[in-house]
Amino acid sequence: MEALRWLIPLLALVVIFVVGGRAILSLSSRRSEEPLLCTTCGGQTDMPQSQIRGSRVIEIILWLAFVIPGLLYSLWRQSTRQKVCPTCGSATLILANTPEGRRRAEQLSKGKG
Numbered sequence: 001m002e003a004l005r006w007l008i009p010l011l012a013l014v015v016i017f018v019v020g021g022r023a024i025l026s027l028s029s030r031r032s033e034e035p036l037l038c039t040t041c042g043g044q045t046d047m048p049q050s051q052i053r054g055s056r057v058i059e060i061i062l063w064l065a066f067v068i069p070g071l072l073y074s075l076w077r078q079s080t081r082q083k084v085c086p087t088c089g090s091a092t093l094i095l096a097n098t099p100e101g102r103r104r105a106e107q108l109s110k111g112k113g
């Protein structure tokens with residue numbers, strides 16, 4: 001199997017690249033964040049959850065079956081990462097410490113009361 005000679009080091013390189021990239025992304029997103037306001041439920045948080053689109057199962061299948069589509073799929077999923085509200089799961093978080101954020105917080109608290 002001549003092809004395996006270059007395929008295995010290439011696979012190892014790609015895995016290191018993807019795992020390393022994810023580690024860097026998760027480290028940077030864990031830093032203390034600015035308070036965020038959810039415009040859907042009015043919840044405030046400084047620890048938004050991050051959510052990515054796509055399926056881990058499809059990702060694994062693509063990786064096992066074809067390396068390049070697997071890599072592309074992984075990269076696409078990483079690019080769709082977004083911050084979501086830990087209360088309701090909506091991706092409608094805005095910065096709370098802005099005039100807009102304060103205005104929306106006021107509106108939402110009035111709407112509830």
Ligand SMILES: [Zn+2]
Pocket residue numbers: 038039040041042043085086087088089090
């Ligand atoms: Zn919410």
